[in-house]
Amino acid sequence: MKRYLYQIATISLFGLLILGSSCGSKTETKAKEQTSADSPPSVSGVKPENLVKLTTKEMAELKIQTIEVGGSALNYSIAVPGVVFPAPNHVSIISTPIDGRISRISAQEGQVVRQGQEIFSIESLEFGNMVSEYLQAVSEETFQTSRLQRLEQLVEQTISSKSELDRAQSDFQRAKTTVIAAVSKLKAIGVPEKEINAFKTAESIDPTLKIHSPINGIMDQRSVELGQSVNALQMLARVLDISHVLVRGYVSPEDARFISAGDSVKILRR
Structure with a gap:
C-alpha cells in the first residue's frame, strides 16, 4: 500500500514540474512575441517567422517605396518662469x-x-578721538624727525654722544610706528588716503x-x-x-x- 502511495506522489510531483515548465515556456514565448511586436527586427534582433522577400521587379509592380531613416537636430523652445537676483560680487x-x-x-x-x-x-565722538590720535602722532613724528637730524649734526661735530643719537633714533622709530598705527585705524573704518592727509592742514577736528x-x-x-x-x-x-x-x-x-x-x-x- 505504501509503495502505491509513493508512486502516486511521484507521478503527481512529476506532473506539476511539467506543468510549471510548460507555463514558463508559454510566458517566455509571450514575452518574446510582445517584444517582437513592440520593436522592429532591426532593433529587437528577432527574426520574424513569416518573412516575405520581394524582388526589385515585384516592388516596382506593387509600387513599394523605401526611405532611408536618419537623425537630425531640431530646435526646441521651452518657456519657463524666472526670477532676477543680484549677481555674486555685484552687491554691497x-x-x-x-x-x-x-x-x-x-x-x-x-x-x-x-x-x-x-x-x-x-557724527561720532569715537571718530573724533581717532583723528586726534592721528594728529598727535604726526606732531610727535615731526618733532622726533627734527630732533634726530639735529643730533646727527651734533655727533658729526663731536658735540653730542653716540648714545644720545641712538636714543633719538629709537624715539623716531617709535613715533613713526605710532603714525602708521593711527593711519591704519582710519583706513579700517573706510577713510580714504586723501581725507587722512587733509586732516594735517585742517584748522579744527571735524x-x-x-x-x-x-x-x-x-x-x-x-x-x-x-x-x-x-x-x-x-x-x-x-x-x-x-x-x-x-x-x-x-x-x-x-x-x-x-x-x-x-x-x-x-x-x-x-
Missing part, C-alpha cells in the same frame, strides 16, 4: 564701522551712485565720518533716517550693480531632459 551692504548719529543722507533709494561717492555722514559707496550701482535699500543713532556694524543701505544679474529659471522635470550646457537662452521681461 553699506554698514557703519563705528557708533554715531546720521548727520547727512546724500543718496536716496533708487538713485544711481558712483564708486567713492559720499552717501552718508556720521568728528564727521563720511561713508562712501564701494561700487557703482543703484541704492536698493536704505535702513536709517536722518538723525538716527546707529551702532557699529549696523546696516545702512544696500547698493546693487545691475550691469550683471543672476537669472534663475524654474524648469519642470519633463522639460529638463531637453536642456544641456551651452544652450542659448532668451530672457524677456513681462
Whole structure:
C-alpha cells in the first residue's frame, strides 16, 4: 500500500514540474512575441517567422517605396518662469564701522551712485578721538624727525654722544610706528588716503565720518533716517550693480531632459 502511495506522489510531483515548465515556456514565448511586436527586427534582433522577400521587379509592380531613416537636430523652445537676483560680487551692504548719529543722507533709494561717492555722514565722538590720535602722532613724528637730524649734526661735530643719537633714533622709530598705527585705524573704518592727509592742514577736528559707496550701482535699500543713532556694524543701505544679474529659471522635470550646457537662452521681461 505504501509503495502505491509513493508512486502516486511521484507521478503527481512529476506532473506539476511539467506543468510549471510548460507555463514558463508559454510566458517566455509571450514575452518574446510582445517584444517582437513592440520593436522592429532591426532593433529587437528577432527574426520574424513569416518573412516575405520581394524582388526589385515585384516592388516596382506593387509600387513599394523605401526611405532611408536618419537623425537630425531640431530646435526646441521651452518657456519657463524666472526670477532676477543680484549677481555674486555685484552687491554691497553699506554698514557703519563705528557708533554715531546720521548727520547727512546724500543718496536716496533708487538713485544711481558712483564708486567713492559720499552717501552718508556720521557724527561720532569715537571718530573724533581717532583723528586726534592721528594728529598727535604726526606732531610727535615731526618733532622726533627734527630732533634726530639735529643730533646727527651734533655727533658729526663731536658735540653730542653716540648714545644720545641712538636714543633719538629709537624715539623716531617709535613715533613713526605710532603714525602708521593711527593711519591704519582710519583706513579700517573706510577713510580714504586723501581725507587722512587733509586732516594735517585742517584748522579744527571735524568728528564727521563720511561713508562712501564701494561700487557703482543703484541704492536698493536704505535702513536709517536722518538723525538716527546707529551702532557699529549696523546696516545702512544696500547698493546693487545691475550691469550683471543672476537669472534663475524654474524648469519642470519633463522639460529638463531637453536642456544641456551651452544652450542659448532668451530672457524677456513681462
